[in-house]
Amino acid sequence: MSSAGLPNAFSRGIVTTVHQGDCLVAANDEVTFSTVLGSCISACVRDNVAGVGGMNHFLLATQSGSQRDKYGDSARYGAFAMEQLINMVLTKGTGRKANLEFKVFGGGNIHSGMNDVGLKNIEFVREFLKNEGYRIVSEDMGGSFARRVMFKPQTGRAFVKRLESTDNARLVREELAIASRQKIKPVADDIELF
Template identity: 70%
Template sequence: MVSAKSLPPEFDRGVVTTVHQGDCYVSDDRDLTYSTVLGSCISACVRDRVANVGGMNHFLLAEQSGSARDRYGASARYGAFAMEQLINKVLTGGTGKKANLEIKVFGGGKINASLDDVGAKNIEFVREFLTAEGYALASEDLGGTFARRVLFKPHSGRAFVKRLESSENASIARRELVVARRGPAPKPAADDIELF
């Protein structure tokens, strides 16, 4: 858990909404921060710079189907859906102009040897998806052998990334392995809103 003392001033107060696997949230609330923890997963943070509307998604591409008609496989279609959903929600809530979007992506770590480097496939997918759609990345923190906690302020577009200790990597890796083998894991029962 990131302590309030270690955060930049713009992250040290307000309401935090946790973004779990499969979630996609968009807001223009000045005091809202989205938070997620990523291992092999990817989170995109998309913001309309003019309207100050932004959002975050969180997806895991667990396996490729090898289908000849879909070069990314069934799981990448899920990633494509997550990206399209987030971009469309930000466009709808904002100015509707693609040129006003600022995109940041995070995650894709190799934290579980059992998952055949899903993180690298996720990184390749998100980069190819954005290039094919004509978007440039404003910033990224991808790859490595560690998990991350990502905080994102949708109103200002500010992002904060903390690399997590290796003890936390094991817990995240176990959860991702469950998802990869059985499909989406149920969301935690705990509240998804935290106060700093």
């Protein structure tokens, strides 16, 4: 292991943070996508023939029926985030759905006061991919912890680090703020862990 705690064969290269609502795609072997997840989900999709991949990051499976997003469809919501990522990888890759591989992360229940948004996100992403005819090749979802995920879009390598409770507290504050704006009411295989 290197001093950074990552396997020696892993070079971070150019690290690009994927924030909530983002969807990024690249084919450069120097690029690493990185994000921190609580109850959010990040899907990592790669065209295994073209060497093109991407990562999204969403908090809510669906938009609240009581309020429309003032900017229209938003990548904060699962269906839009998944469709956007798949279409971007298909466009920059071979265009063949059969060449896509999916790795999915997040969905932690990091705060007992939330209506297990993480579990709803996990159910959503599994159902979405199944309905679209895709298979998840690896995953690290659920639990009661936050995670840092790093993904190499060209090779498809993913690394997950489970985070300490101090990181959970910060993520809980951020997610509760977003959830309150969305009318969610708080209640009284080849993944390498590093």
